[in-house]
Structure formats: C-alpha cells, structure tokens
Amino acid sequence: MRMCVGFDLDMTLIDPRPGMIAAMDQLAAETGLALDGEYFAANLGPPLDHVLRGFEAPEERIPELVARFREIYPEVVVPRTVALPGAAEALEAVRDNGGTTLVVTGKYGPNAALHVKALDLAVDTLVGDLWATGKAAALTEHGASVYVGDHVGDMLGARAADAIAVGVLTGPCSREELLEAGADVVLDSLAGFPQWLASDPGVRARVR
Structure with a gap:
C-alpha cells in the first residue's frame, strides 16, 4: 500500500489568526456577546461550538452563532490566511516519497477546502x-501511518488511530504538552518535516 500522511490544518499547514480575530470580533459586534477574537486566535484547535461555550455564549444561541461565523468566514478569514513555513515542502515530501496527503481538521469542511x-x-x-480522538476515524479509514499537528488534541487523535504522532511547535501547545499527549517526535515547524520523513525508518514500517 502507499504511504498516507495526515496533517492538521490551522497552525500546522496554515496561519489563519488575523482573519480569525476579525471574524470573531465581527460576530461579537453583531451579537453584543463578549467574544474575544485575540484569545480565540491564540488558542486555535477546539471546534467552534466548544470555543463559544468557553466564552459563555447562551447554549440556545450556539447553532445560530456557528452558522453566522461560517457565513462570515470565506470573505473575512480566507483572504487573510497564509501557509506556514515549510507547509508546501512537507506536502511535496510526502508525494516525493510515493505517498498521499490527507488533511483532517476540526474546521468546517467547506471552509477548510x-x-x-x-x-x-x-x-x-x-x-x-x-x-481530538474523533480524528482517528478518518485517519484509520484512509490508512494514515503518520499524523502531524500542533495541538494536544491532534496527538490524541494520532494515538487513537495507531499512527505516528508528529507535533509541531507552530500552534498554542508546548513541546512538553505535545509529548505528554503522546507525540512520538516534536519538530519546531514543518520546515523539519521532509528530513524527518526521509530519515525515520518507522514510517514505512507502519504503512498499512
């Protein structure tokens, strides 16, 4: 079988923080709720409904808030987002090694696309x-032998799928937090991923 490598999206492959701040602040202005765009962008990872509950948004308003954020997203977030250093090279390294690339994200699928x-x-x-561990379903279905992410939730997902868990320090979690959550290796950024992929013998041993 061909090697499949999975990646998280936010703060692993892309940096959407400026747009996330703007979108959440716009939602706050429209609704009058105390939604903190800066805090949200600094702690990307959990799904939007979890984030809104953390801001103590009324439970009965969560569906409408999620829907409105998703409406705002394409025009506010997407144009402000950049690829993180090494992202293109990491994806290309998988291709160069005969593998396929899979993105598994907590983000709403159409906006991720x-x-x-x-x-x-x-x-x-x-x-x-x-x-988090919910990502294991997609990783297992697509036969991912490696999953790369910036959040402890990503490491939990990789472990649940019996995939090699690769952490990157471009998100909100520290090296220690990622290792404690089960990371097999932690890289400073995706810039180090191609060399790791080429040199780690365990990757091909785990191909499904």
Whole structure:
C-alpha cells in the first residue's frame, strides 16, 4: 500500500489568526456577546461550538452563532490566511516519497477546502469537523501511518488511530504538552518535516 500522511490544518499547514480575530470580533459586534477574537486566535484547535461555550455564549444561541461565523468566514478569514513555513515542502515530501496527503481538521469542511484551494496546497483528501480522538476515524479509514499537528488534541487523535504522532511547535501547545499527549517526535515547524520523513525508518514500517 502507499504511504498516507495526515496533517492538521490551522497552525500546522496554515496561519489563519488575523482573519480569525476579525471574524470573531465581527460576530461579537453583531451579537453584543463578549467574544474575544485575540484569545480565540491564540488558542486555535477546539471546534467552534466548544470555543463559544468557553466564552459563555447562551447554549440556545450556539447553532445560530456557528452558522453566522461560517457565513462570515470565506470573505473575512480566507483572504487573510497564509501557509506556514515549510507547509508546501512537507506536502511535496510526502508525494516525493510515493505517498498521499490527507488533511483532517476540526474546521468546517467547506471552509477548510477554501483554504486548500486558495493556497494551492497539494492535498489529496480533506476531512473536516473532526476533533481530538474523533480524528482517528478518518485517519484509520484512509490508512494514515503518520499524523502531524500542533495541538494536544491532534496527538490524541494520532494515538487513537495507531499512527505516528508528529507535533509541531507552530500552534498554542508546548513541546512538553505535545509529548505528554503522546507525540512520538516534536519538530519546531514543518520546515523539519521532509528530513524527518526521509530519515525515520518507522514510517514505512507502519504503512498499512
């Protein structure tokens, strides 16, 4: 079988923080709720409904808030988003090694796809709306032997799928937090991923 490598999206492959701040602040202005865009962008990872509950948004308003954020997203977030250093090279390294690329993200799938298209990322398959151990379903279905992410939730997902868990320090979590959550290796950024992929013998041993 061909090697499949999975990647998280926010703060692993892309940096959407400026747009996330603007979108959440716009939602706050429209609703009058105390939604903190700066805090939200500094702690990306959990699904939007979890974030809104953390801001103590009324439970009965969560569905409408999620829907409105998703409406705002394409025009406010996507144009402000950039690929993180090493992202294109990491995806290409998988291709160069005969593998396929899979993005598994907690983000709403259609909006995640807009980022992939806008930044011309070499992604073969994208699955959205999965978080933490929930990501294991997609990783297992697509036979991912490696999963790369910036959040402890990503490490939990990789472990649940029996995939090699690769952490990157471009998100909100420290090296210690990622290791404690089960990371097999932690890289400073995706810039170090191609060399790791080429040199780690365990990757091919885990191909499914």
